[in-house]
Amino acid sequence: MEHVVIIGNGISGITAARHIRKQSDCKITVISGETDHFFSRTALMYVYMGHMKFEHTKPYEDWFWEKNRIELKRAWVKTVDFEEKKLYFRLPNDDNDKEAKIGGSISYDKLILALGSTPNKFGWKGQNLKGVQGLYSYQDLESLQEMTPQIKKAVIVGGGLIGVELAEMLHSREIDVTFLVRESSFWNTVMPPEESALISRHIAENHINLQFSSELDEIIGDENGQVKAIRTKSGDEIECQFVGLTVGVSPNIALLKVPQGNMIGREKPAFVLGVGGIKLNRGILVNEYLETNIPDVYAIGDCAEHETPQKDRKNIEQIWYTGRIMGETVARTICGKPTKYQPGIFFNSAKFFDIEYQTYGQVPAELPSDTKTFYWEHSSGKICVRINYQANSAELPLRRTDPKAVMGVNTFGIRMRHEVWDEWITSGKSIEYVLENLPTANFDPEFFKQYEKEILEKYNAETGSSLILKSKKGIFSKLPFVNRHS
Amino acid sequence: MLQKLGLFIFLAAFGLFIGTLGMNNYKLTNEILEKNFKEDALLDAKIELASMIDQNYSNSYTFASELSEGINQLNKVYNAQQAWDKKIYEDTILSIVKASANGYLTDNKGLMFLLTFGLAIIGALLFILPEIQKPAGIKNDGIYFNPAMTRKWLGISIGTFLIVFYIALYFKPQYIANWTMLVDPVSKLINGGEASRWFMYGFLYTISVLVMGIRYIIRYRHSKYQIFRTLSIMFFQTCIAFILPEIMSNLNLPSADLKNMWPLDYSFFFNYRIDKLIAGGTFGIFLLIWGIVLFVVGVPVMVYFFGKRWYCSWVCGCGGLAETLGDPFRQLSDKSLKAWKIERYLIHGVLAFAIIMTIGVLYTYFTGSYNLLGFIPTESLKSSYGFLIGSIFSGVVGTGFYPLMGNRVWCRFGCPLAAYLGIIQRFKSKFRITTNGGQCISCGNCSTHCEMGIDVRAYAQKGQDIVRSSCVGCGVCSAVCPRGVLNLENAETGTRVMIAPDVLLGNLMEK
Numbered sequence: 001m002e003h004v005v006i007i008g009n010g011i012s013g014i015t016a017a018r019h020i021r022k023q024s025d026c027k028i029t030v031i032s033g034e035t036d037h038f039f040s041r042t043a044l045m046y047v048y049m050g051h052m053k054f055e056h057t058k059p060y061e062d063w064f065w066e067k068n069r070i071e072l073k074r075a076w077v078k079t080v081d082f083e084e085k086k087l088y089f090r091l092p093n094d095d096n097d098k099e100a101k102i103g104g105s106i107s108y109d110k111l112i113l114a115l116g117s118t119p120n121k122f123g124w125k126g127q128n129l130k131g132v133q134g135l136y137s138y139q140d141l142e143s144l145q146e147m148t149p150q151i152k153k154a155v156i157v158g159g160g161l162i163g164v165e166l167a168e169m170l171h172s173r174e175i176d177v178t179f180l181v182r183e184s185s186f187w188n189t190v191m192p193p194e195e196s197a198l199i200s201r202h203i204a205e206n207h208i209n210l211q212f213s214s215e216l217d218e219i220i221g222d223e224n225g226q227v228k229a230i231r232t233k234s235g236d237e238i239e240c241q242f243v244g245l246t247v248g249v250s251p252n253i254a255l256l257k258v259p260q261g262n263m264i265g266r267e268k269p270a271f272v273l274g275v276g277g278i279k280l281n282r283g284i285l286v287n288e289y290l291e292t293n294i295p296d297v298y299a300i301g302d303c304a305e306h307e308t309p310q311k312d313r314k315n316i317e318q319i320w321y322t323g324r325i326m327g328e329t330v331a332r333t334i335c336g337k338p339t340k341y342q343p344g345i346f347f348n349s350a351k352f353f354d355i356e357y358q359t360y361g362q363v364p365a366e367l368p369s370d371t372k373t374f375y376w377e378h379s380s381g382k383i384c385v386r387i388n389y390q391a392n393s394a395e396l397p398l399r400r401t402d403p404k405a406v407m408g409v410n411t412f413g414i415r416m417r418h419e420v421w422d423e424w425i426t427s428g429k430s431i432e433y434v435l436e437n438l439p440t441a442n443f444d445p446e447f448f449k450q451y452e453k454e455i456l457e458k459y460n461a462e463t464g465s466s467l468i469l470k471s472k473k474g475i476f477s478k479l480p481f482v483n484r485h486s
Numbered sequence: 487m488l489q490k491l492g493l494f495i496f497l498a499a500f501g502l503f504i505g506t507l508g509m510n511n512y513k514l515t516n517e518i519l520e521k522n523f524k525e526d527a528l529l530d531a532k533i534e535l536a537s538m539i540d541q542n543y544s545n546s547y548t549f550a551s552e553l554s555e556g557i558n559q560l561n562k563v564y565n566a567q568q569a570w571d572k573k574i575y576e577d578t579i580l581s582i583v584k585a586s587a588n589g590y591l592t593d594n595k596g597l598m599f600l601l602t603f604g605l606a607i608i609g610a611l612l613f614i615l616p617e618i619q620k621p622a623g624i625k626n627d628g629i630y631f632n633p634a635m636t637r638k639w640l641g642i643s644i645g646t647f648l649i650v651f652y653i654a655l656y657f658k659p660q661y662i663a664n665w666t667m668l669v670d671p672v673s674k675l676i677n678g679g680e681a682s683r684w685f686m687y688g689f690l691y692t693i694s695v696l697v698m699g700i701r702y703i704i705r706y707r708h709s710k711y712q713i714f715r716t717l718s719i720m721f722f723q724t725c726i727a728f729i730l731p732e733i734m735s736n737l738n739l740p741s742a743d744l745k746n747m748w749p750l751d752y753s754f755f756f757n758y759r760i761d762k763l764i765a766g767g768t769f770g771i772f773l774l775i776w777g778i779v780l781f782v783v784g785v786p787v788m789v790y791f792f793g794k795r796w797y798c799s800w801v802c803g804c805g806g807l808a809e810t811l812g813d814p815f816r817q818l819s820d821k822s823l824k825a826w827k828i829e830r831y832l833i834h835g836v837l838a839f840a841i842i843m844t845i846g847v848l849y850t851y852f853t854g855s856y857n858l859l860g861f862i863p864t865e866s867l868k869s870s871y872g873f874l875i876g877s878i879f880s881g882v883v884g885t886g887f888y889p890l891m892g893n894r895v896w897c898r899f900g901c902p903l904a905a906y907l908g909i910i911q912r913f914k915s916k917f918r919i920t921t922n923g924g925q926c927i928s929c930g931n932c933s934t935h936c937e938m939g940i941d942v943r944a945y946a947q948k949g950q951d952i953v954r955s956s957c958v959g960c961g962v963c964s965a966v967c968p969r970g971v972l973n974l975e976n977a978e979t980g981t982r983v984m985i986a987p988d989v990l991l992g993n994l995m996e997k
């Protein structure tokens with residue numbers, strides 16, 4: 001019986017395992033050093049804030065794995081021998097094992113690398129002091145929990161999604177939070193200015209001390225090696241007992257790196273050869289079938305880097321949904337039905353304190369020259385919708401591109417239907433059509449105030465058009481284009 | 487600060503409330519016996535209780551237990567004589583205790599009412615209202631650090647208190663006679679008479695729903711669905727369940743809780759109730775027909791359009807208490823597959839029991855025979871249902887176990903009406919909880935806070951709609967979802983996604 005071994009029990013590895021099981025009878029082993037069972041990384045914050053217990057973050061009950069004949073092994077993989085098709089484990093409890101001591105091995109026929117990410121550290125002075133950490137793993141959560149009683153003031157460095165989550169977490173435990181953001185407004189490398197301002201206001205409103213255009217210079221420790229303050233590049237010292245480093249994550253490929261790798265090739269992506277000759281750049285390089293350059297070895301999720309990403313997608317996308325889609329895809333290939341990784345229209349979502357955010361399609365921070373934008377914001381300053389649409393026709397993947405065809409949407413404080421937006425963007429519906437039918441996309445709970453009329457009126461005023469709402473959301477929903485089977 | 491003060495006031499009032507049980511002196515007199523016993527039993531009582539007559543008791547507990555012992559003796563004799571109609575029930579003992587009481591509490595009912603109920607309400611509100619200063623949104627911070635909400639010492643204490651309370655209320659009301667006395671002033675105001683234990687219970691129940699309803703509204707004030715739903719519950723409990731029946735009986739009409747229905751209202755078809763309604767003239771007949779139409783026509787039609795939520799989380803009293811007083815405990819429901827299995831056996835078992843019991847009762851009513859099919863004794867069916875389901879399950883376990891098994895123990899495992907509503911919701915309804923494409927991040931907030939123990943995430947992460955007979959449509963899963971994945975909707979029945987798609991939205995590989 002073929003043996004598929006998966007390193008990594010995160011969303012990508014587990015999705016692959018589940019889908020392989022659905023389609024095949026082969027032996028499946030999932031290895032992870034982090035936890036015994038798959039848990040939802042995205043929910044770590046809720047455990048810290050006391051909304052749930054760790055066991056609630058596990059999407060499947062513990063009996064699920066045995067019932068579905070998915071073997072779980074709790075161990076850290078120390079190295080891989082691609083020629084022998086064998087993995088070697090690190091000795092248990094031996095984090096500092098520099099020599100080649102080995103705690104057992106396992107053979108595979110097919111190997112899926114689903115190693116995830118690790119938080120970035122940029123070589124700051126003091127970055128390894130006690131009280132300095134990122135937030136990624138279960139162990140990070142544990143150490144944060146352990147330190148919490150001693151923390152009165154905390155500094156968070158780096159303004160991304162994990163940074164806001166960490167701010168919200170610390171805030172919920174009544175810790176003073178200073179948030180150092182290198183940019184001049186929150187997350188403005190990803191968000192257009194208005195949205196970025198909206199989030200910044202909301203973060204400040206929650207009593208987080210947001211410092212923009214402020215960069216970390218060094219972290220200062222006391223005699224016990226515990227952090228006591230940080231200094232910014234402009235020379236300010238801020239006292240703190242905890243520093244959260246949330247300056248992004250990088251593929252977790254330490255396992256595959258060899259000490260002296262030379263960059264090969266000048267074309268993008270250039271690569272180095274890692275253990276056993278596997279091609280690495282920032283992540284593990286894979287082709288569109290998620291295959292690495294080594295036969296029978298695949299990489300998915302956060303650790304994978306696409307050599308030829310689909311147009312307008314990045315080559316590394318460290319988000320939940322893409323990990324899941326890669327897992328679904330690689331399972332097909334492994335079960336004998338080679339399938340290309342083809343994520344559809346981009347989507348994502350997040351929550352900033354109390355404001356929910358969803359996005360579909362492309363809404364870059366800076367407006368491309370071929371794109372127009374329509375933005376509406378509610379007077380409360382907490383709800384907004386931005387729709388980007390095509391200025392002229394152009395050649396783009398996945399969708400029709402008539403002038404005025406919608407390309408993407410950002411929505412804050414209004415939930416919208418994934419199916420509807422996916423369909424609108426794919427079929428290139430015009431901004432006018434979309435605005436007239438916006439209530440169809442409304443996914444807010446019943447009785448919530450609706451803003452479609454106000455939104456449409458703003459568009460009419462700006463463009464001198466006289467569009468009217470053509471659909472309505474009543475107590476009985478109509479579910480359009482929904483390909484539903486019961 | 488204000489909240490601490492509120493908590494302090496509440497605890498002081500609660501302490502006093504418990505303390506009132508030890509207040510008053512008790513003296514049983516012949517007049518009291520004469521008032522409370524039918525002539526044929528009076529002499530027996532006077533003899534049996536002779537040692538108590540005109541004795542002063544400084545403590546309600548000794549008084550009530552001696553009294554109960556005496557009456558137990560009497561009942562034993564009557565049992566032996568098969569003199570069923572002479573038997574003495576809890577309500578008589580309770581009113582004897584009440585009548586025998588004298589002292590500070592009896593003389594200062596109004597003041598004591600204010601110091602217990604009044605202060606408790608004020609304290610609770612002081613504790614609850616300041617929450618409004620926090621920004622609106624989901625505020626679940628610290629739930630799992632709170633000893634009351636996580637089956638720690640405080641939760642277990644609250645549970646124990648509630649269990650003892652329900653046992654006393656149903657089976658030993660003589661020990662809580664002083665509590666009924668506290669609400670006499672309210673009872674006088676509303677219906678002119680003294681408070682029965684059920685009046686006391688109804689009042690306490692309504693107050694709990696109202697005060698904790700305010701808490702719930704503040705907590706979920708960003709959601710109009712939650713606000714409307716809670717106002718509806720508060721309205722139905724206060725006006726329809728509590729006040730309206732009192733008004734009806736003031737008008738000498740047969741009284742009824744118009745929103746309660748068979749089989750939750752399991753005694754609806756009991757002979758004494760049917761007789762009373764029929765004796766009640768046109769209005770009585772109307773109530774009888776209303777009660778039948780409600781479950782025969784009302785339930786299927788409403789559930790078809792809106793799901794069982796129209797009743798369970800918008801109208802029902804049990805649901806109302808669960809959603810308000812019980813809200814802090816919603817996360818304690820068991821989400822395991824095993825619990826779901828037990829749930830299905832239990833709740834449908836109770837429904838079957840209720841149906842058989844009612845058939846038996848009606849059979850006896852129409853034929854006068856006490857044996858259904860010749861061998862099922864209808865009277866013991868009726869009394870065991872009343873005891874096991876009506877009192878123990880719905881009361882003692884149903885509410886007493888809030889802090890141990892979550893706030894919907896009764897609704898989930900026991901309520902026969904919920905089972906009936908659920909069958910229709912599962913097989914013929916427009917209602918479903920829609921999941922939003924591929925947006926779920928499997929965080930588990932929805933499952934954790936689902937009071938019915940539904941593993942909502944298991945559906946959401948597969949892109950399948952949640953169509954479950956037990957879902958009461960409280961909407962909390964949708965509210966707590968940080969990614970906007972869940973939505974309670976009514977739409978064409980055929981559009982419910984009952985089978986998870988092979989791959990979720992966002993993946994273009996051929997399906």
Ligand SMILES: Cc1cc2nc3c(=O)[nH]c(=O)nc-3n(C[C@H](O)[C@H](O)[C@H](O)COP(=O)(O)OP(=O)(O)OC[C@H]3O[C@@H](n4cnc5c(N)ncnc54)[C@H](O)[C@@H]3O)c2cc1C
Nearest residue numbers: 008010011012032033034076077115116301302318319320
């Ligand atoms: C706090 C936080 C919040 C987030 N919120 C969101 C969100 O809201 N939305 C979103 O889209 N994304 C979010 N993300 C990102 C998302 O969680 C990741 O993209 C996703 O979990 C990656 O899944 P994965 O399966 O690729 O890797 P991982 O989940 O990282 O799994 C990899 C596993 O492999 C193990 N492993 C690695 N090397 C070895 C080895 N040598 N031996 C044994 N085991 C090994 C790791 O320990 C880990 O358990 C969040 C991330 C974090 C940290």
Ligand code: SF4
Nearest residue numbers: 936957958960961963
């Ligand atoms: S599934 Fe959602 S709406 Fe239904 S009972 Fe559970 S939390 Fe309430």
Ligand code: SF4
Nearest residue numbers: 926927929930932967
């Ligand atoms: S709360 Fe929302 S995102 Fe989290 S598991 Fe439930 S449906 Fe998914």
